[in-house]
Every structure is written in C-alpha cells, then in structure tokens.
Amino acid sequence: MEKMVTERFIRYVKYNTCSDSVSGKTPSSEGQRVFARVLADELRVIGLDDVEVDLWGYVYATLPANCTGTAPVVGFVAHMDTSPDFTAEGVSPQIITNYDGKDIVLNQEKNIILSPSIFPELSHYIGQQLIVTSGNTLLGADDKAGISEIVTAMEYLVQHPEIQHGKVKIAFTPDEEIGEGADHFDLAKFGAEFAYTIDGGELGELEFENFNAAGARILIQGSSVHPGYAKGKMKNAIRIANQLMAMLPAFEVPEHTDGYQGFYHVTGMQGTVEHAEIEFILRDFTLIGIEERKQLLQKVVSMVNREFGDGTAELTLKDQYFNMREKIEPVKYIVDLAEEAMIESGVQPKIVPIRGGTDGSRLSYMGLPCPNIFAGGHNFHGKYEYVPTTSMAKACEVIVKIVKKVTLLQKNPN
Numbered sequence: 001m002e003k004m005v006t007e008r009f010i011r012y013v014k015y016n017t018c019s020d021s022v023s024g025k026t027p028s029s030e031g032q033r034v035f036a037r038v039l040a041d042e043l044r045v046i047g048l049d050d051v052e053v054d055l056w057g058y059v060y061a062t063l064p065a066n067c068t069g070t071a072p073v074v075g076f077v078a079h080m081d082t083s084p085d086f087t088a089e090g091v092s093p094q095i096i097t098n099y100d101g102k103d104i105v106l107n108q109e110k111n112i113i114l115s116p117s118i119f120p121e122l123s124h125y126i127g128q129q130l131i132v133t134s135g136n137t138l139l140g141a142d143d144k145a146g147i148s149e150i151v152t153a154m155e156y157l158v159q160h161p162e163i164q165h166g167k168v169k170i171a172f173t174p175d176e177e178i179g180e181g182a183d184h185f186d187l188a189k190f191g192a193e194f195a196y197t198i199d200g201g202e203l204g205e206l207e208f209e210n211f212n213a214a215g216a217r218i219l220i221q222g223s224s225v226h227p228g229y230a231k232g233k234m235k236n237a238i239r240i241a242n243q244l245m246a247m248l249p250a251f252e253v254p255e256h257t258d259g260y261q262g263f264y265h266v267t268g269m270q271g272t273v274e275h276a277e278i279e280f281i282l283r284d285f286t287l288i289g290i291e292e293r294k295q296l297l298q299k300v301v302s303m304v305n306r307e308f309g310d311g312t313a314e315l316t317l318k319d320q321y322f323n324m325r326e327k328i329e330p331v332k333y334i335v336d337l338a339e340e341a342m343i344e345s346g347v348q349p350k351i352v353p354i355r356g357g358t359d360g361s362r363l364s365y366m367g368l369p370c371p372n373i374f375a376g377g378h379n380f381h382g383k384y385e386y387v388p389t390t391s392m393a394k395a396c397e398v399i400v401k402i403v404k405k406v407t408l409l410q411k412n413p414n
Helices: 002-012 030-046 120-125 141-159 237-246 287-308 325-331 333-344 359-366 389-407
Strands: 049-053 059-063 074-079 094-096 104-107 112-114 130-132 168-173 194-200 205-207 212-221 263-271 275-284 313-321 372-374 386-388
Touching (some): 002 130, 002 389, 030 168, 074 141, 074 389, 104 130, 141 168, 141 194, 141 389, 194 205, 194 333, 194 359, 194 389, 212 237, 212 287, 237 275, 237 287, 275 287, 287 313, 313 359, 325 333, 325 359, 333 389, 386 389
Parallel strands (some): 074 194, 194 372
Antiparallel strands (some): 049 059, 059 168, 094 130, 104 112, 205 372, 212 313
16 A cells, blocks of 8 residues: 555645734635545545535535445544644655665755664665655644545445445545644534544554643734833833743743743744734643643733733633543543554554644544644745655555454444
8 A cells, every 4th residue: 555655645745835823714715625526526536425525615425335335334534634833735745765874865855864863764765765844844744644544444344345345434624733633524414433544653653642721812902102201101112022032931941941841832922012922822632731721821911911011911812622532431441442453553552642633632522533644744834844655555454454443343332
C-alpha cells in the first residue's frame, strides 16, 4: 500500500485548503470545498456508497458490509484543512529516497535545512523514504496524510473482497485547524457507533486524552496624547498589553512545557497607543487546571483595570473543546482494539496525551467516542514538516486490521 498512499498524498497536498478563522463561512475557504468535491469523485470511483458533499463541505461515504452479522459500525475521520499558521500556497513536495541520516536541504537559495541536529527524530527513518517540503510552504501531512491513509485503506478493502467486514463509515471535515471541524458534523448521517480520527503524529501514536482548551481575547483601550505633553495623561495601550503579558507565568508557555503540562500561548497581538488587542489560547489536561488558567487571566485583567482605570482592559473567554478521556474510558475496548491492530501490524503503540485537540475530542462529547491514531507526520504547521512513507503505509494497514477486528465484535459489548 505504500506506493498507493504515497501517490495519493502527493496529489492531495497540492490543493490549497488552508482554513480561515475570520471568513465566517463553512467551509472557511473555497479551496476546502474544491478538495471535498475531488475526494467525493475519487470515493465514487473506488466503489464506496452514499458518497456526499453536504451543504457545509463535509464529505461522507460508506463502505458497505460484505458479510452478515451484528458487528458494530466503525468510522474513520480526518480533516481537509491545513493550518493558517503557515502558507499552503503552491505546495511542492520533495521525495527523499533512502534517507541517509544527514541534513536535508529543503531550499538551497534560502538556506533552509531540515537537520537531525535540530529534529533528532529524523534518525529513526534512516533508509526510509521521506516526503518533505520545498522550504517555502507547509507540507499538509496534517491531515492529508490521514485522508490519504483512509482512502487507500478503503480502496484496498474494495479490491480484496475476501476480507470479511461489516459496514464502515468515513467522513472528512473542514476547518479542524480553527476549532470548527465538528460544528456541523451530522452524527445521524454518519451512523457509526464509534470512530477513529487518523490525525496523530509519528508512527505508533495512539491517543484518547487531550487538552481542555479555551480561547481568550483582550481588548485594551488607551489614550493617545502628544508624547511631549503626555505626563499624567497618556495611556499607551501597547505598553499596557506588554505589562499584562508579563504578569503571566513566564515558563507556562508552549516552548517550556511538555507531557501533561498546560500553558498560556499568545497567538496574536496588534496595537497602537490608542488601542491594542491580544489573543491567547489556554490549555490544560484537567478541568480544574483550565479553570485556574481562566481565573488567573481574569485576575490579571482586573489588576490592569485597577491600575489604569475601569474599562481599560476587556476580556472575552470561550471554551473550545474538552478532554475526551472522560467519554472514552467507558468504552476503553475501542482503544485496546486499536492497540492490538498496531501490534499485529508490527507497530509499537505509543499511548500518549495529545498536546492539542482533534475533531475526535468534540465528537466524543457529541456522542461518538473517537480516539486518535497516528498519521505519521512530524513538525506540523511549518516548512520543516515531513512524513515517512513507510509510516503512512503502516497507518493504512492498521485501519484495515481495525476493520477486520471490529467485524468479529458483537454490538454493544460489555
């Protein structure tokens, strides 16, 4: 399956499907709708049923059962959009065959180098084939690797009818990268009892817990006065914004945290003397922890208002998603099933927390338990992104084995 999934992935990443958090539309960018139609046409060609692109740009399809029985319906989900953190215009992937463990020059003119001295995980893939960027764009393995793997696994099952399986549902969502991937997901139409997002990182990752997440926006109102006559009169919104950020814990930021540690992350700031705006994301693995982070931000804003006057700073908080562990643990057998499928595929499972979120976290709270499985990529959302093709092939194999194992289950096991 490696050749099939590689060729499919290289085709898919050339579609610019970068999401847009300010468009106010679903999908948030026209490129996603274009890609959705391409996927739907391809799913029909390979032989899936009930293929649909709905009003919101979601792609749904069914692999019909080829056996009788009472096996539950399993689903697989991936997202079509790529991150707006880095450009996806003109993606031109490069293939590195038989990687030798040395630096990879992505762009000689700009001296952009993918180096194992900075990214030591590269050493795990010596002798393998890698797909890397041109150094000018992201790659799009998050999550076009997942889409490629699901489609390839479905094609393989269609081409091998001797493999007995129950009904399988697949869905490709828009706008996951901007937190809207499950907003219009039709659970009734999907019709699965549980599902897996194929949206993880390196080979073997298996995840059923993720951050609790909130977004925050702080508006700061200053007062502009000629700087030569500003004493006792000016309120510099930019300086107040800097002071506010300095009041948060200096080491509780992404670049100083890992594992189960949460953080505050400034994702955007703009301003003038008269007006400034800061955007944050807050992350923590416990509900208590995320509430404490929100409360600290509220406290900091109150302190700024006490110093500079009521109404100087205005905070808006919005919950984004929650830790799916609470919803997965009652049906933990679906994690065990994926773990067994990995082992049978020669993949060492790595059960780790997601330092982020997936559509699966929201879908789990909507009633569709949905752990996350590796798609194989590294260094998402930037020019150093890469994916080993062997990892993609293994993801295909794991999907097929999950389908086979689900077929042996009875509905609603205790």
